[in-house]
Amino acid sequence: MRAWNEIDRSTPDLGSLYQELILDHFKRPRNKGDLEGASHTAHLNNPVCGDEIFLQLAVDGGVIRDAKFSGRGCSISQASISMMTDMLKGRPVSEAGALIARFNEMMHGDPEAARDKQLGNLRALSGVAKFPVRIKCALLGFDALGQALELEGLGGR
Amino acid sequence: MNAHAAAAAATPGAPPAPTLDPRAIHEDFPGLDQTAHGKPLVYLDTAATAQRPRRVLDAVIGYYERDNANVHRGIYELSIRSTDRFEAARATIARFLGASQPAEIVFVRGTTEGINLVASAWGGANVGEGDEIVLSTLEHHSDIVPWQILANRVGARIRWIGIDEQGRIRLDHLDELLSERTRIVCVNHISNALGTINPVAEIAERAHAAGAKVMVDGAQGAPHLDVDVEALGCDFYAVSSHKMGGPMGAGALWAPRELLEEMPPYQGGGEMISIVGPDSSTWAEVPHKFEAGTPNVAGAVGMAAAADYLDKLGHGRIAAHEKALAEYGLEALGTIEGLRMFGPSDPVERIAVFSFEIEGIHPHDIATILDAQGVAVRAGHHCAQPLMRALGVAATTRASCWVYTSTDDIDRLVDGLGVARRVFA
Numbered sequence: 001m002r003a004w005n006e007i008d009r010s011t012p013d014l015g016s017l018y019q020e021l022i023l024d025h026f027k028r029p030r031n032k033g034d035l036e037g038a039s040h041t042a043h044l045n046n047p048v049c050g051d052e053i054f055l056q057l058a059v060d061g062g063v064i065r066d067a068k069f070s071g072r073g074c075s076i077s078q079a080s081i082s083m084m085t086d087m088l089k090g091r092p093v094s095e096a097g098a099l100i101a102r103f104n105e106m107m108h109g110d111p112e113a114a115r116d117k118q119l120g121n122l123r124a125l126s127g128v129a130k131f132p133v134r135i136k137c138a139l140l141g142f143d144a145l146g147q148a149l150e151l152e153g154l155g156g157r
Numbered sequence: 158m159n160a161h162a163a164a165a166a167a168t169p170g171a172p173p174a175p176t177l178d179p180r181a182i183h184e185d186f187p188g189l190d191q192t193a194h195g196k197p198l199v200y201l202d203t204a205a206t207a208q209r210p211r212r213v214l215d216a217v218i219g220y221y222e223r224d225n226a227n228v229h230r231g232i233y234e235l236s237i238r239s240t241d242r243f244e245a246a247r248a249t250i251a252r253f254l255g256a257s258q259p260a261e262i263v264f265v266r267g268t269t270e271g272i273n274l275v276a277s278a279w280g281g282a283n284v285g286e287g288d289e290i291v292l293s294t295l296e297h298h299s300d301i302v303p304w305q306i307l308a309n310r311v312g313a314r315i316r317w318i319g320i321d322e323q324g325r326i327r328l329d330h331l332d333e334l335l336s337e338r339t340r341i342v343c344v345n346h347i348s349n350a351l352g353t354i355n356p357v358a359e360i361a362e363r364a365h366a367a368g369a370k371v372m373v374d375g376a377q378g379a380p381h382l383d384v385d386v387e388a389l390g391c392d393f394y395a396v397s398s399h400k401m402g403g404p405m406g407a408g409a410l411w412a413p414r415e416l417l418e419e420m421p422p423y424q425g426g427g428e429m430i431s432i433v434g435p436d437s438s439t440w441a442e443v444p445h446k447f448e449a450g451t452p453n454v455a456g457a458v459g460m461a462a463a464a465d466y467l468d469k470l471g472h473g474r475i476a477a478h479e480k481a482l483a484e485y486g487l488e489a490l491g492t493i494e495g496l497r498m499f500g501p502s503d504p505v506e507r508i509a510v511f512s513f514e515i516e517g518i519h520p521h522d523i524a525t526i527l528d529a530q531g532v533a534v535r536a537g538h539h540c541a542q543p544l545m546r547a548l549g550v551a552a553t554t555r556a557s558c559w560v561y562t563s564t565d566d567i568d569r570l571v572d573g574l575g576v577a578r579r580v581f582a
Contacts (some may be wrong), residue, residue: 048553049538
């Protein structure tokens with residue numbers, strides 16, 4: 001049986017897609033569950049695959065105090081929303097729009113966005129840009145964020 | 158080519174070999190001779206659309222090169238030849254489906270349009286408020302949504318036949334649902350999502366005893382089974398050309414002539430009329446009454462070439478090949494740890510369509526990893542969301558086989574799933 005790193009060399013694209021950090025967030029999703037007293041919510045589904053997510057935010061004084069999600073999906077959608085919710089906690093709502101826009105830029109192959117420290121761990125998802133059919137999976141959580149905060153024209157559907 | 162010539166052309170000159178050789182058949186399909194991500198393509202998505210044999214492509218190009226003219230209108234030789242090709246294709250499809258006469262074949266864009274035609278034209282005239290439309294839980298959205306649109310328009314009700322734990326239609330449940338309110342029972346011949354072969358003749362008998370009509374979605378039936386609409390005893394049978402190796406955008410609806418004659422037209426336009434007056438018109442004879450506008454003549458010609466190709470391979474040999482593949486695939490995939498196979502466990506009750514889930518790996522991830530190894534499968538709900546709900550999953554991975562699929566292809570699938578398991582270990 002071949003080892004994972006051998007497989008990685010024979011199919012290099014797969015290695016850039018399924019990075020350790022992504023698999024870790026998929027297997028041990030952060031912030032998964034129900035958020036009591038949520039002030040903003042969004043429910044989105046991906047009609048192509050039947051996946052769905054429910055995003056809950058607790059916003060107080062213009063700051064996202066807590067964020068949780070539930071639902072089901074592939075490794076890319078689950079890792080993306082897990083990392084996103086991690087990053088949102090303690091951030092001003094006013095920064096959410098820029099985050100969504102920057103993440104969308106990375107998903108559309110912008111190399112500068114893929115190096116932008118502002119995106120933190122989410123940069124592990126930059127390889128998704130090479131898999132056009134999977135970009136929607138990575139964006140599902142961000143689309144939900146835009147919908148929950150009622151932000152217009154920032155990559156939401 | 159007339160109907161007689163079409164029938165003669167389908168008769169194999171030499172006695173057929175006892176079994177199909179998928180490697181030889183592979184050579185007939187130029188679309189299979191390519192690589193994906195640098196590896197020889199293994200195409201396991203035939204349930205979505207089949208690859209097309211060379212003779213179908215030649216038939217389509219040949220039609221456009223030599224016989225292209227509009228049908229049923231011209232007086233000149235070329236138009237007459239085009240019309241002959243179109244009507245010969247109709248005769249071929251009639252014979253392929255076991256219809257008693259070509260006039261019972263309506264050319265449509267595909268199974269979806271065939272079902273929409275029935276729901277709109279027959280349903281609009283025969284289904285009213287309080288009536289019931291019975292669908293099976295195995296149905297594709299194309300055999301669900303047209304009925305929902307009709308039901309919502311006229312105030313009818315949709316009833317669902319349940320399935321058992323192996324994805325088989327529960328006939329006892331059908332019996333419970335049938336009543337004097339039932340106007341039509343709609344089932345697929347083979348489930349596109351699970352590969353279950355449904356007992357259509359038995360369903361038709363029970364539905365008819367209750368006074369209901371039977372619509373069969375034959376999209377997956379035509380490529381895999383020796384279809385005989387009269388033996389099945391159904392009232393409507395719809396097929397898609399592209400699922401059986403013909404071109405996309407073509408298909409056929411079969412119904413007994415008397416039934417077609419009773420039905421009002423579907424769409425209005427050229428070709429479907431007899432006399433057009435200032436306020437109303439009279440209709441052409443069937444099947445032309447249902448074929449408004451210039452038809453997809455090349456599509457019909459290509460579809461007939463696909464039917465001839467399948468007849469030449471021999472339906473008995475196709476069935477034996479698929480049964481062997483089903484047995485091999487069920488066993489090989491059964492060795493993968495954490496894999497749950499949906500659909501009947503008995504290869505006799507199914508075709509070689511493998512719909513499964515693997516614990517801890519989402520179908521989209523499985524499909525991406527297989528794709529990187531040149532193996533094309535489908536991941537998703539397979540346009541059967543009510544079925545996915547009944548199975549308790551959002552999506553499955555589906556590998557679907559056909560005449561060109563070999564056990565080597567299934568081995569490549571199994572190897573690829575091993576990689577997926579190691580990535581997600």
